[in-house]
Amino acid sequence: MNPSSSLPKSIISVGEYLSLLNDSLRNTLSPGFFIRGEISDFRISQQKWISFDLKDEKQEALLKCFMTIWQLRTPLEDGMRVQVIGYPKIYERYGTFKLNVEEVELIGEGTLYRAYILLKQKLEEEGLFDLSRKRLIPRFPARVGLITSCDAAAYGDFLRVLNNRYQGVEIFHTQVAVQGNLAVSQTLEAFAYFNHLASNMRPDVLVLTRGGGGLEDLHAFNDERVARAIFQSKVPVICAVGHERDESLCDFVADIRASTPSNAAERLVPDRREIFFELKSMQDRLQERFLDLISKKNIIISHFVKISNFRLSQQKERLEFCTKLFLKRVPLWISSLQTRVKTMQRLLQQTDPKRLLRLGYSLVRVNGRILKEASSVDMGSSIQVELAKGSLNAEVTNIHKK
Structure with a gap:
């Protein structure tokens, strides 16, 4: 006979038992490790609840999973390989066992790329990539906000090219992790910091940059929250993530996409040698136009002088002719006047009462x-x-x- 059978037993309800069981499961299997598997039967209910099965890749094992749509940070679909973290729970009403998922991470280049494509389609349909909303970058920015890691090669490449091309730009560097668990949160904090500055203190441009890598390395720059932070930024954004062949969602949302960190510096400021050449060209064009204008004015003045001299000559000839004519006719006028005076005198004498x-x-x-x-x-x-x-x-x- 089993000795334990003689011990007194407590009587509890089903709900109480399941509650004790859930406490035991949660205390025993607290979220301290990831569960890896393949998603199947992925469903979204009422635009609130997400459920899917997590299948073991090697054994015939299946785990029911549940989460809310607000916890989802990346698009999911059947066939994706993921690792999740959460806590187990038996739902008293149905007596079903499920894993309440708190975090999902994608595994493998194929899964990451598929999620990247799904999110890209979603953001494109919402208009985040529209060219019509792209903002112009000032030609001569005075203040630049740099969001990257000072330990990354991108940091040194960007500053080296920037200083070689142009002097006098004030750099406000915000240190962030460019990969790993902290990359997304620190990048979001950097954008929030710059956007909350007073308008007269904000940088003219923000530059988000890092070196190259695979999809897993660039995962933070394909995060929906980071893409939306760029879209909502009050300051124009240049994004330079990876090498020329690399592509991230941040590149599509940014106002300017640079192929490399060095190219970001080239797109941000003009080369001072080009400015000097441009100023010299402007000076030459201005001088040429000035000389051309002087030449045209001289031609106009010369033409005016010729016309004036011609008219003056005509007036002089006319004056000489009139003078000669006047001198010729004056004696006749005087003689005629004298005759008229004498006639009038005779008439006056004849009519004089005396x-x-x-x-x-x-x-x-x-x-x-x-x-x-x-x-x-x-x-x-x-x-x-x-x-x-x-x-x-x-x-x-x-x-x-x-």
Whole structure:
């Protein structure tokens, strides 16, 4: 007989038993390791809940998994190889055993590439890659925010090319991990830091860069959260991730995609030698245009002088002609005027009243008025008689009317 059978036994409900079992499972199998397998029967319910089966790749074993859509950081589909971390739970209502997934990581280049393609299609459909939203980079940026690791070769390459090409740019470097578990969170924090600066303190451009690597190495730069941080950035972004053959989602979202960290510096600032050459060319063109303008103005002035001289010559000839004509006609005008004066003098002499007086006639006035008729005067009136020489007063003693 089993000794334990004689021990008193507690009686508990099914719910209490399952609750104890869940506590035991959670304490025993706390999230401290990843479970690796292949996804099958992947489903999304009500745009909230995600369920899938995680199959063992070597043994015929299957684990039911459950998570919310907000916990999902990368697209999933059947056939992908992943490793998950979570805690086990028996759901009391249905008596089913599931793993509550807290984190999912993709495994293998094939799975990473498939997730990359799915996320790329999603972001492209949302318009994050549209060329119409790309912003222009200032030609001469004064402040640049650099997001990378100072231990990465990309950091040294970028600064070396930048300083060789152009001087005077103020660099604000934010240290981030470019791969590993901290890469995504630190990159998001860097973007948040720059965007929360006052507008007069923000950099003119942000540069996100790292060296080359495989899909696993570049995983942080294919993360949806980082891509959306670039899209929502208040500052234009240049992205230079990997080598020329490498491609990341951040490259497609960024305002400018540079093929390498060195190329990012080349795309960011002009070469000072090119600026000097451009200034020299501008100076030559300006001088050429100035000389051409002077030449054209000289031609206009010369033409104006010729016209002015021609017109002045015409006016001079006309003046000389008029002067000669005037000098020729003046004696005639004077002679004509003299003749007219003499004629007028004769007329004046003929009509001069004193001339008649000298012939023996007289001029009679009554009260200062010239007397023309005898009837205009009365007997005894005093009259004044003007003669050629002298005058006299008389009294009317007799009137003879006609």
